[in-house]
Amino acid sequence: MSQKYTVPRGTKDILPSEIPFWHYIESSSRSLFGLYNYQEIRTPIFEHTELFERGIGDATDIVEKEMYTFTDKGNRRLTLRPEGTAPLVRAYVQNSIYAKSKVAKLYYCGPMFRYERPQSGRYRQFHQIGVECLGNALPIADAEVIAMGVHLFDELGLSGLSVTINSVGCAVCRPVIEERLKQFIGMNLENLCEDCNRRFDSRPLRILDCKNVTCKTYMTGLPDIRNSLCHECTDHFNYVVGYIDNLGIRFQINPQLVRGLDYYTRTTFEIVSDQLGAQNALCGGGRYDGLVSQLGGPATPAVGFAFGIERAVMILQELSDYHQKVNPLIYMAPVGFDQVAKCFLLVDRIRRAGYRVELEAGKTDLKSHLKQADKLDARLVLIYGETEAEQGNILVRRMTDRTQESVDFDAVLEFLLAEFGPGHG
């Protein structure tokens, strides 16, 4: 079908049938983050381009080729946010949130934009929910953030997930690690793939992550990176691992786990799903002790994660046992045009009492009313025709068992109360 107007490539409409999943994820996240004493923060959807260049790192794929950048009429260079951490830190610094208390625990939720080739689970506009704990350098903070993620996905009922964790070192030991890695690779550099050669100077750690088969063979025999971490980083990592192990969280240590954003220090982790196809990362995060100061704030340690709502929805949709609880539908059937006004009045009264009602005034015969009510999956049909008008009644029909009874026009609310309990809303 060729249509004149379609959504831009990599974007999609979230249709009513999918919306319950979104509400479920969003409201579960909000209430669970509340239990950990987190507060929501909302930042603009676009920022000065420089924020991302500085914050994410200008050698990253995101900054090099994935940003939606434009110039506004005042000649400002702006970018649709590709991720949530840098803007949140910007807001943290700009509003001096650090001055109010030592620790700030914040979460955000909203659309992100990355110019990539779309594929399963990957969009150009996608949505993330993320949490950031700022001002706490202790390993317990890392552990709590990871535990919160695991808790949330448990709560949502997502299965088939696994946690992977690693440490990428700090400002002190990372250069040492990179140097060692370069030495190890150096002699074989020409045998590695193009990408790895490019990474060699800018971001050598990423070579560890390469999926290229020949590159992998040259990586065998590489000493475990964690042996090169400094004492502080090693201790930190061991504590984090100990804490989450103690909680009974199952995880794997993966020394190859290197994330694509430059700001990470020490802990990095991912939660992946076996139900997502190639783009299997549901959630990713880690510690970023250098970012706040890099963006002009006081030296502040921080740790956080973000997960993709679309991907969470994909997993939920695979699960057959997900059912939403809904207010049962009541269908108001005026039989004959003359009854419409009176029905409108009744429907108003019922809705104000908190029940969900569909008034169908476009049909005038009972047969098509009932067909329509059936299609809408109504639980109850209120029939009001000439007979009822004369007698001052409503005929109430239960669609499930085809029973029906006459109720006084003014006693409908009492009937509904007995039938469904109090309405809500």
Added chain:
RNA sequence: GUGGACGUAGCUCAGGGGUAGAGCACCAGAUUGUGGCUCUGGUGGUCGUGGGUUCAAUUCCCAUCGUUCACCCCA
């Protein structure tokens, strides 16, 4: 940015050089105020777009746009 697959009714798809079909969905009937089943009938497509080959293209060729999967990378 690279590679593969695919674009035919609202949806899932079949077909095939001579101006298109099925199932589902939708609408209307099967007597007068009673739904989900069944039966009957009906609406609905310039076969993604542009160009080329041909007497003729939706069917062949090219391009383009889009969808999709994978790589890269990530949520």
